[in-house]
Amino acid sequence: MSKFQVISSLFILVFILFVTYEITAFSSNHSTTNFSTSNRYIHVQLLGVNDFHGQLDKYQRISGTMAGGAEYLAAYLKKYKKENPNTLLVHAGDMVGGSPPISSQFQDEPTIEFLNLLHVDIGTPGNHELDQGVNEMQRLIYGGFNNKTGYFQGSDTSYISANIIDKKTGTPLLPPYIIKQIDGIEIGFIGVVTTDTDLYVTPENRKEVEIQDEVSAINRTVKLLKEKGVKAIVVLAHESAKSDQTGANPQEALVEMAPKIDDEVDVIFAGHSHDYANTVVAGKLIVQAYSYGKAFSQVNLEIDPHTKDIVKKQAKIIVTSHDQIKPDKETVALLNKYRKRLGSYFYQVVGKLPEEITRNQDANGDSPLGKMIGESEREAMGVDIAFVHQGEMRNNLKKGDITVEDLYTDLPFGHSVSKLILTGDQIKFALEQQWTKDYENRLQTVGLTYSWNPNAPIGSRIVAIKDIKGQEIEPNKEYEIAVSNYLAAGGDEFTAFEQGRLVESGPQVVTALIHYIQQKYSHEMVLH
Template identity: 90%
Template sequence: MSKFQVISSLLILVFIIFVIYEITAFSPNHSTMNHSTSNRYIQVQLLGVNDFHGQLNKYQRVSGTMAGGAEYLAAYLKKYIQENPNTLLVHAGDMVGGSPPISSQFQDEPTIEFINLLHFDVGTPGNHELDQGVNEMKRLIYGGFNKETGYFQGTNTSYSSANIIDRKSGTPLLPPYVIKQIDGINIGFIGVVTKETNLYVTPENRKEVEITDEVSVINRTVKLLKEKGIKVIVVLAHDSAKSDQTGANPSGALVEMAPKIDDEVDVIFAGHSHEYANTVVAGKLIVQAYSNGKAFSQVNLEIDPRTKNIVKKQAKIIVTSHNHIKPDKETVALLNKYRKRLGSYFNQIVGEMPEEITRNQDANGESPLAKMIAESEREAMGVDIAFVHQGEMRKNFKKGDITVEDLYTDLPFGHSVSKLILTGDQIKLALEQQWTKDYENRLQTVGLTYSWDSNAPIGSRIVAMKDRKGQEIQPNNEYEVAVSNYLASGGDNFTALQQGRLVESGPQVVTALIHYIQQKHPHE
């Protein structure tokens, strides 16, 4: 064989080997497929926070360890971002509202500054973002002037909400979706808030908007994203979800919605119910990381850059334990700035609790803390009857000294006390509204007792009502009743109270409680 023939044979052999490799390496049935492609999948990390509620300087115990606080949450998030540069930071709403004084006394601007410091990529409003009305929500997002704090620059986070609909235009108030690109992959984010926001936010503060059905707007928005060729879709839903630590026994609004949501949705970040969730329902990974910054969600995605599809997804809920990390210095500086501005007033001791006063309800729907608040409102307005709703208060009172900050943290909404004139029939209707087909929302009453039949139809459960002297409440008689201005305006769907006649506006709910504690439980 000539030298030329040998070289030609070798070249042909090399070519055949190359062709065989190409065919086998990229054959979907070949056993080396996973090995050859695993290195080329794009690793994307989504870190999620929900229901922070401005808890910048508040800590809680989780499984025996101290957790939470903005400086620790920031330290964890920065650490995880550093470990994977392909990270997007997201939140599922209620980042503000129900905040302690360090945030609430400055119109929640400190919390937005914290969000900006961490450079959250995408967020969605929860129901509490609307507590102060649509314009104030938009100011915190886009910037603007407030008479209490002056001009604020807003946030650098992209916000989305597909189901907060502007009544005038009939279109979403905020962008229905946000697209973020990471390592060449476009990821679509759709924000929604629970339709129950129509119940929780006073009519005055949501008059410009309507909150529509979540599933239908998600599916419509998914269609828009699919038309743009986007295959990785994440929903930021301020809606409830819950599961066991293993992912078993999922429940909540989003679990019920999941089978109805377009299958192109891959991940749903939940919120609103402050529960733990890490589960898969109808092929959708659903996560919720408790509340108040004591944990966050880590979602890891493996994405095929050729098909743009997710090939693997998994999640962890990570507690922000103080034991394993040092506080973030930038955040500590931010907190110190606002502690200084807050001054010493909130450190003053108001009284001393002889025992823990809990907000937890018993079988009859009664809560010791709610009863104390109701008594303080009744005394402040000089009436015989008072009602308090469970959502008014956020924390238990610990045994021992109670400070002004403790009270403002427990009653953060700035509600005032109203004196209403209600007929017996109107009082009965308000009590009937504690039950709906979907849930029970009990009122705390003082100066009035009532009995009910839990087996009777909704709307016809109240059997008898008596005043503090044991006299039957008469349908046509008029009674003076103390409630918060939130309840008086029909908040929490107690629309019967809107029928009452407002005769006097009193102090803030927190002020009435301060005076009550100073009298009943003075500091020794």
């Protein structure tokens, strides 16, 4: 064989091998079979919880089934974690705050213990993590001493937030992001909290920090992650979102933000509004699993190991139905420990209600439960007028026996009653603040009536105000009123109450309500 023939044969052999390789490669890249794609991509499962609010031993009916409770949530999460070793458990804030006695009476340490038991990997604070102040939030995260409970070891979860800024340093109070590695792939997680935190947390409890714009904080942090070569990015946002069960009709603040957020973000876990969300907006998968542990989000990702990009994402919102699983024994032991420590006082019956007292507002903005709380505050402070903000109440009061625990669960924030002196003009100013350009936030009032014009400009809607005797409230006359210390400090942006003069600090709001129910319904009281 000539030299030319040898070279020709080698060329033909190389060409055949090259063509064979190209066909194989093309088949691998464009296969329609699940087998080849599943082999090629790395499958990652993210399980998400939001707005748990320490509801360790509370259950609710959803979609016709009983759901919620720490022992059932734990059972589901443990089951799903076993199904995929590439699983991370995350939360989007408000895991504590507004909690029932089993958690709140121990500074929410039981809820952190529960999250440690679950081995939650990453979390971001919600606005309620700041209810007791920055120092107490940091104590629950990093450990430390509390006068009521002693030393606590803190959380095993990595907490992140890109927009809670320390005023002293001008830098994030917590790490803005964390990078987790799964099968050699780096996934970046960014945390943010709603700027509405300033509405719900008193200035005293957030004086050390500033809450910056969410979108700017996310995009700034995405840039840092991209500089590190991270292309799979997930945001934990304590920010509201909502959609239909089909994913249609996406709404709320996070939906408006999504188009402005860097396209490298693939998934956003939402929170704050306690709604259902499973939708895609501007290429970003947004999920929210109701609240109180009634459900959790399951997000399945497929990541290309070569490009490090998320190439597929899909989610389910899974209800923690009691009839589908057995409670987790380890969590049951934790609950029993704290039930025993809670003692018998909280299970005492304080009265028997002849009908349900609802927190819901009617067409006029009046809430029967809000009115009842207002009456109890008015009587506790010996005044004629009381104001109650809608956020004070968390649940309706059921018909029948009402226990101390029921009332602490319904009024979980530990607010106390304050007696203030306000002028008639200042009272009018407070009533005008029920309307802003963005929303309506009606106060519950006792001891006065008012009329208003819904078509008048904001700030000029109140037409007339009358006291309990039907006489006009005079602009310059001083009146004694009862409000929670939260409202007295300008909570919910009712800054008018800050102008009042504090006369006296009274009992806790829940204590005033306990006494009121005992007085009004004691003849129907059932002793246990």
